[in-house]
Amino acid sequence: MTPAPPALEIEELSLSIAAARVVDGVSLAVAAGEVVAMVGESGCGKSLTAQAVMRLLPDAVRHQGGRIRVAGQDITALPDSAMRRLRGRALSMIFQEPQAALDPLATVGAQIAEALRLPLARARPAVRAMLEEVGLSDPERRIDQYPFELSGGMCQRVMIACALIARPALLLADEPTTALDVTIQAQILALLRRLAAERGTAVLLITHDMGVVADIADRVAVMYAGRIAETGPVGALFAAPRHPYTALLLAAIPRLADTPKSRLAVIEGRVPMPGAFGAGCRFAERCPLADARCTAQAPPLRDLGGGRHSACFHAERVG
Template sequence: MNPVLTLDHLNVSFATNNGEVSAVSDLSLSITPGECVGIVGESGSGKSQTFLGAMGLLANNGTATGRVVFQGQDLLTLDRAALNKIRGDRMAMIFQDAGTSLTPHMRIGDQLIEVLTTHKGHSRQAARQRVLEVMESMRIPEIEKRLTQYPHEFSGGMRQRVMIAMALVCEPDLLIADEPTTALDVTVQAQILNLFRALKRHTKSAIVLITHDLGVVAGLCDRVAVMYAGRIVEEAPVADIFAAPKHPYTQGLLKCMPRLDQLLDAELDAIPGQPPNLQNLPNGCAFAERCVNANTRCHNERPALRELSSARRAACHLLEAA
């Protein structure tokens, strides 16, 4: 099956007063139709910038190089007008903070209808019909009344539902969700995750789920890519990454989390140190400084992301030796 999105040696960097900051380096990843890929990493690992860069949504001082092939078209070569035709129609994004992603002075209904009249050329009447359908599948009560309200009249969970509805009205082939439940309370998060689960069953669209929460990944994703300091360090099917993580960072991440279903009456296995400064990344492996098994080679030479088996990749010298 042809991938819906292929990132090919993508680099994202930002020009700052203190020099260039490289947020994403040499990242290659492809997403096939219908699958749900989880992108996991801590803040500053480049997980959001990867997809903002791919969609042409970087801040003004940011540049993306490489190739981003979406349904046969390289998005990085397109101008803004051409991108606007694709964004919101064939590919859509859901952001973490629904409060700031909605226009505050426009009624919710108008914001949703606008998507369809712009992209699909629907009449207002037809667009409204479709909006009602999608809102209903989002389990939003009193839809008619809700459509005439403004974003500030919605709770956080409801706003996130509207964001998801907005992303779905055009039936995109690719849906990118950037920390869609991070700002929500757990019981509301459970409601939204349930919607995602239903969504996965009922649509054919591929989903990219960017998150720092491994629990969310475990419940929803088919495949996981773990990022550290702007690079993918490990990529594997979801069952494998939890059962047998290969990269020391993935292993550390899984071990250092306290878990609700297990009682550990001892210290957590914390990863020592902290993520490297993106302004002067080390020459070798970015994780070497925090890795207990690192050797001189790790400090001097950057490990390439190599294939371990047909579905698994990891970037670690130690795996090569083993």
């Protein structure tokens, strides 16, 4: 018997806007019950990757190549109607601004019931149970409330209820805590972690926050300028990064032990503009280890063993 296919398998995904390859050959897998964090600066292509998995890319973005399999099923070639049936049931998504992601004119309950394809009257018991599961007090009253009557944290719980009520195997979470207060952030992350574990849901978490990654993820994929720089288990990757970009990112996290008023570590330079990508490594011009080979050819993602991969010629010299 062959083992069950991963909940999500992205293979050499490439997306472009006009002539620029904003996502270039990204490969990634998320197993059932696993939380994989995709980390990178804004514009590195992580949100587009998630939208490509949902097949809800903006009109300007073209799918150039690569396959996406959800529970073994290739969704890149599915007809729209079949894809629509998968959304909410096989895979679902939560968003950065929970209040903006809810229709202000519809009740919370009606929106959650939509994920079950049922009118609220029939879905009511299930919706109430789900609201309870995401930790909302007084769920019976919350069902008939409007988003403006709830706080941001409560709205994100509602979004999570919406995303998980139909028991999808895969949840995409696009910066789910960025818009929330720090204390609420921790609660929401703990909730995601718990629900994913209980239900065996695979989670692809998109974030720019290394703190969030450390809190919740099993594995990390670090993205830079549309490519994966490094992947690996969270503990090993944080302890010994194998890509200069990851190393600099980790060094840039402010720590309580830092001398007060000391300069924050930053990564010099800027992310190259899409369209100005050269033939070589996209991080080369900011990289302390870069040499002539780095600017001439793109480093492939190499298997370093122990579940770790790095797209750096000098991976062994990092750190």
